[in-house]
Amino acid sequence: MEPLRGDERTVGETAVVTRGRRVERGATRAVLDAETRPTFAWATGSETVAASGAAALVTAGGSSRFADVQTAAEGLFDRCEVSAELPSAARPRLFGGFAFHEGDRDGDDSPWDGFPGAAFFLPEVQVTERDGETWLTTTGTGSSAEADADRLLETWHDRLADGAASPRADPPGVDARERTPSQAVWREQVGNALERVDSGRLQKVVLAQALRVSLRGALSVPAVLDRLAETYPDCYRFMFAPPGDGTFFGATPERLVSLRGRTVRTEALAGSTGRGDTPAEDEWLAAELLDSEKDVHEHQLVADAIRDQLEPFASSVRIGERTVRRLATVQHLRTSITAELEEDEHVLSLVEALHPTPAVGGLPPDEALRTIRETEAFDRGWYAAPVGWVDAAGNGTFAVGIRSAVARDRTATLFAGAGIVADSDPDREWDEVQLKYRPMLDELE
Incomplete structure (x- = not known):
């Protein structure tokens, strides 16, 4: 056994012990089907992780929430x-996320009840699929940490060996929709x-x-995530179910930051158009997007700001070429950004x-956050965070929680946004938002 960080443990601190074993591929779905909260799912093109049960739970709020979680x-x-x-x-990680604002609106009608300013957990059970291998990792804490980790390992190893994945559920269907704001109010908001x-x-x-949306069934x-893997295989597919109720999930194309050692990878993703009905129309729309003065301006603001935010930490920042990122329903301007850090940093600092x-x-x-607060008539919660x-x-990867929804009982609330700059047209921005609803809405209808 070895400590994950350092060689000493403070006397009197609670022990945390982890065990692991290889298992058969396809075990991640069984962890999610167990419906043990908190639950987290994470999938990219190279890795799939499912985690459940809290060996330790960390929550925080306010402006210090990033530093508090790091500590x-x-x-x-x-x-x-x-x-x-x-x-x-396969080593243990903390999984979770943050709220968009330092403190969000309180209200009985918010779908974000149970989602604090920050929530992360060290899972009791973690299954990781990567590089052709699948690993089961279990964690115990307290005076019986070793025994608990061993017991969980044996129990879940047998469970994964014996159990088959549950059949994929069909989309529940949508009975009713309620938009906030209406298109008329949206025009006023954009005008302001x-x-x-x-x-x-x-x-x-x-x-x-x-x-x-009100759901019929x-x-x-987990079934939504399975379907999203087919339609959006190159996006970050995620799910977080906190203790209590509600589940936040999505398939986001936008990485906020990845840190490995001193190498930082991120990207600017801004400026959008639709997909064509034919390959030729697709190419025409992509070319129009690359030539759009409004969209290129919006995109360059994002790329320049990310570079400026990284420069205090970095010995070098490299900006890639502007390209078009194609998704199932929308195309975006994308610029990759890579930085080398001047010294070691924790991913949460970034x-x-x-x-x-x-x-x-x-x-x-x-000023942008003030405008958002004064304009939007709903709680963003963890959306876009x-x-x-x-x-x-201190390594890690964080995505931006867009193309997402929060579900509770027979209701799901979807979120999408549009960048407003000089020359923005309210009706065009409205249409863009409707395109961005499609990844989640398609899996519910």
Whole structure:
């Protein structure tokens, strides 16, 4: 056994012990089907992770929530012991996310009840599929940490060996829809934002909408994630179910930040158009997007801001070429950004520095956030906020929680936004938002 961080454990601190074993491929779905809260799912093109049950739970709020989670994470990993033969991908991580604002609106009608300013957990059970291998990782805490980790390992190893994945549930169907705001109110909101842009107070602000749908049947979020893997295989597919009720899930094309060692990877993703009915129309729309003065301006604001946010940490920042990112229903302008850090940093320090990017907030940041607060008539909650994971070395990956929804009982609330800059047209921005609803709405109808 070896500590995950350092060689010493403070006397009197609670022990955290991890065990692991290889298992058969396809075990991640069984963890999600167990419906043990909290639950987290994470899938990219190279990795799939499912985690459930809290060996430790970390919550925080306010402006210090990023630093508070980092401090708690470092304390947990300092006293966590793990078998040396366990590969890095299968070692325990903290999974969770943050709210968009420092403090969100309170209200009985908010779908975000139970989602604090930050929530992360060290899972009791974690299954990781990567590089052709699947690993089961279990964690115990307290005076019986070793016994609990061993018991969970044996129980779940047998369970995964014996149990077959449940059949995929069909979409639940949608009975009714409620939009916030209406299109008429949206036009007013965009007009007011454009007045601030024209006055010089704003360069850009991202205004969002909410679409609440009543579901005809029961919703299986794991089944939604399975379907999203087929339609959006290159997106970050995620699910977080906190203790209590409600589930946040989505398939986001936007990475906020990845850190490995001193290498940082992120991207600017802003400027949008639809998909064509034919390959030729697709190409025409992509070319039009690359030539759009409005969209290129919006995109460049985001790329420049991310570079400026990284420069205080970096010895070098490299900006890639602007390209078009094609998804099933929409195309985006995308620029990759890579940085080498001047010294070691924790991924959560970078998350705090980068959130919110102008792709989901605006510029200047304080005025954009003030405009969002004064304009939007709903609680953003975790929408457009960082969601992801952090490990014992301070490495991690966080995506931006867009193309997402929060579900509770027979109701799901979908969110989508559009960047408002000079020359934005309210009706065109409305149409863009409707396109961005499609990834989630298609899996519910």
